[in-house]
Amino acid sequence: MLTIAMPKGRIMNEALSLFQQAGWPVPLQMELDSRKLVVSIPEAGFTLFLAKPMDIPTYVEYGVADLGVAGKDVLMEQARDVYELLDLGISPCRMAVAGKPDWQPDLHPRVATKYPRIAESYFKEQGEQVEIINLHGSVELAPVIGLAERIVDIVSTGQTLRENGLVELGCIAEVTSRLIANKGSYRLKGEAIQELLNQLEQVI
CATH class of the missing domain: 3.40.190.10 (Periplasmic binding protein-like II)
Structure with missing residues (x-):
């Protein structure tokens, strides 16, 4: 067996x-x-x-x-x-970086995610210093309420992002x-x- x-x-x-x-x-x-x-x-x-x-x-x-x-x-x-x-x-889906359409780089940007290891590795490779905030629920809420400027999360159709006024800013990996x-x-x-x-x- x-x-x-x-x-x-x-x-x-x-x-x-x-x-x-x-x-x-x-x-x-x-x-x-x-x-x-x-x-x-x-x-x-x-x-x-x-x-x-x-x-x-x-x-x-x-x-x-x-x-x-x-x-x-x-x-x-x-x-x-x-x-x-x-x-x-x-x-099939993708691991993506998302945020508000008017997002601009910040000196101390915060990124909310359920995937802290992936997020940290990705931004390190990009040469970008960020503060990772580990969440367990709907990470799309973070930019809406001002907890973080961007998120790293799984995206399939993108419908949830659109409903919360967010857009994809980059793709980390196809999943x-x-x-x-x-x-x-x-x-x-x-x-x-x-x-x-x-x-x-x-x-x-």
Whole structure:
């Protein structure tokens, strides 16, 4: 059995749909008992762990899950010691810098984000000194109320930015979901993992 950590929500449905297309008999999220956090699918040879997206790389790094599906944004932010095996190409979006349309450079600019590691690295590469403010909720609020001049966040359609009077000021990285593996599991269960990889690659 391969244990696979799956993020709850839209990414999970897209990932399970890929697995189905690749010939694996897995249910979609809507067909699963929403109260269960561990789901065994013996006919596919899988056990699924249903978790929050930010926790997926932790489960995989510590080996309680052999594989996981995680967004590139989460992998960039956490820098966990895992193998990134395959770009699944699902849930595309981008990590962007945003702010008000009339934003002007400041001597001591503040940037609000849920991704402090990514933001700090990006602005350091740009040679720009900023103060990073770590938030956990709707970071779009920060420029509106004057907490920060800019934000770093995931942008998909840009609708939330527009509704709050913000615009994209730059793109840090394109983001999709990736299949990741525990390093020990990749050695011990390499044959089963490679079979899954080959099937998914054909579909993608």
